Amino acid sequence: MQNQAQIGGNTLPELAQTFQQIFHTNPRICQAPGRVNLIGEHTDYNDGFVMPAAIGFYTRVAIAPRNDRKLVLHSVNFAEQVEFDLDALPTHGRQHWSDYVIGTANTLLQAGIALTGANLLIAGNVPLNSGLSSSAALEVATGFSLWELTGQEVDRTKLAQLCQQAENEFVGARVGIMDQFISCHGQENHALRLDCRSLEFELLPLPPNVHLVICNTMVKHSIADGKYNERRAECEEGVRLLSQYLPEIQALRDVSEAQFEQHFSKDWSERIRRRCRHVITENARVLQASAALEQGNLATFGQLMIESHRSLMKDYKVSSSELDVMVDEALKVEGVYGARMTGGGFGGCTINLVKAENVENFAQTIATRYERVTKIQPEIYVCTAADGASRIV
Numbered sequence: 001m002q003n004q005a006q007i008g009g010n011t012l013p014e015l016a017q018t019f020q021q022i023f024h025t026n027p028r029i030c031q032a033p034g035r036v037n038l039i040g041e042h043t044d045y046n047d048g049f050v051m052p053a054a055i056g057f058y059t060r061v062a063i064a065p066r067n068d069r070k071l072v073l074h075s076v077n078f079a080e081q082v083e084f085d086l087d088a089l090p091t092h093g094r095q096h097w098s099d100y101v102i103g104t105a106n107t108l109l110q111a112g113i114a115l116t117g118a119n120l121l122i123a124g125n126v127p128l129n130s131g132l133s134s135s136a137a138l139e140v141a142t143g144f145s146l147w148e149l150t151g152q153e154v155d156r157t158k159l160a161q162l163c164q165q166a167e168n169e170f171v172g173a174r175v176g177i178m179d180q181f182i183s184c185h186g187q188e189n190h191a192l193r194l195d196c197r198s199l200e201f202e203l204l205p206l207p208p209n210v211h212l213v214i215c216n217t218m219v220k221h222s223i224a225d226g227k228y229n230e231r232r233a234e235c236e237e238g239v240r241l242l243s244q245y246l247p248e249i250q251a252l253r254d255v256s257e258a259q260f261e262q263h264f265s266k267d268w269s270e271r272i273r274r275r276c277r278h279v280i281t282e283n284a285r286v287l288q289a290s291a292a293l294e295q296g297n298l299a300t301f302g303q304l305m306i307e308s309h310r311s312l313m314k315d316y317k318v319s320s321s322e323l324d325v326m327v328d329e330a331l332k333v334e335g336v337y338g339a340r341m342t343g344g345g346f347g348g349c350t351i352n353l354v355k356a357e358n359v360e361n362f363a364q365t366i367a368t369r370y371e372r373v374t375k376i377q378p379e380i381y382v383c384t385a386a387d388g389a390s391r392i393v
């Protein structure tokens with residue numbers, strides 16, 4: 001079994017020391033977490049509901065101001081340093097790790113945040129391409145530290161929006177707001193239910209007798225490829241078709257299950273029908289899951305996670321054979337309330353809600369069984385919900 005503290009990265013004093021060696025000043029240090037989504041997948045860009053939690057994997061940024069207008073970025077993970085001129089930032093990404101930082105600096109500047117030149121040393125331990133939002137953690141950590149350096153108070157919701165905009169426009173991935181929002185607003189021991197249209201949210205306490213166990217299939221997930229944007233386009237097509245009968249709708253969020261059954265025509269594409277059905281039923285599941293959590297009804301919560309996975313697998317078609325094995329095997333282990341893929345899909349991780357007393361056995365058993373079936377050694381992370389972005393030094 002592995003937990004977040006054992007995964008790579010620098011300790012805080014090491015990060016400060018490395019910064020000193022490279023830039024010859026003392027830094028302040030900020031961090032932003034990755035996330036796991038408990039339920040509500042592929043609903044955020046349909047103006048719907050999601051329920052993520054921040055996890056104890058972080059991107060950390062050691063930062064100090066410069067006297068000129070340069071942004072100097074040094075990545076510990078990529079062992080590379082790059083420089084930019086704040087007054088002549090590129091306007092498009094070039095498929096490089098620095099895209100997430102420069103895209104965010106761009107949107108902050110456009111929003112009128114008076115950034116100054118700065119040296120940044122960046123180190124992270126959020127597993128990459130695993131569906132745990134390493135990209136959002138990088139955007140939010142750098143955005144938070146650059147904003148904080150101006151001396152102004154960071155507006156967390158605004159920061160989440162600007163980071164999402166950077167990923168949409170600069171990196172070219174049309175992601176929703178979920179990952180950036182939870183990285184900004186997460187709270188220890190709480191999940192967060194977010195209305196992705198109004199951005200109203202509620203922090204929901206997670207009971208102490210369960211753990212969030214993340215199982216990494218070790219099959220890399222990437223949403224920068226076309227599949228994610230393709231799903232978005234399919235949802236938009238669904239809205240276009242349905243609005244012939246329901247002219248008031250703006251997004252799939254506005255369509256109830258009953259309206260969908262009544263109006264979706266048999267002559268329309270089966271593929272679009274299934275994509276819409278997933279989103280519409282998933283939105284309903286988030287609201288039911290949130291009520292179940294408030295009532296302490298973990299059995300119902302777990303059942304909704306399982307239904308969510310089946311819907312993502314059959315209707316939205318974003319699961320993978322490895323994710324399905326991980327979920328099926330998990331559900332056979334004692335103490336598991338629910339299991340499902342988490343994040344964009346096509347590989348990456350599952351999230352499992354497991355009774356505290358069974359966690360150790362679960363982690364060992366699932367690792368053995370997954371490896372027996374797939375011949376791939378997984379990583380298992382036993383997590384608790386963590387706080388969102390903050391300055392820590």
Ligand code: GLA
Nearest residue numbers: 041042175176177178343344
């Ligand atoms: C990725 C995106 C999120 C969300 C999920 C799917 O993580 O970044 O905005 O759409 O996929 O729920």
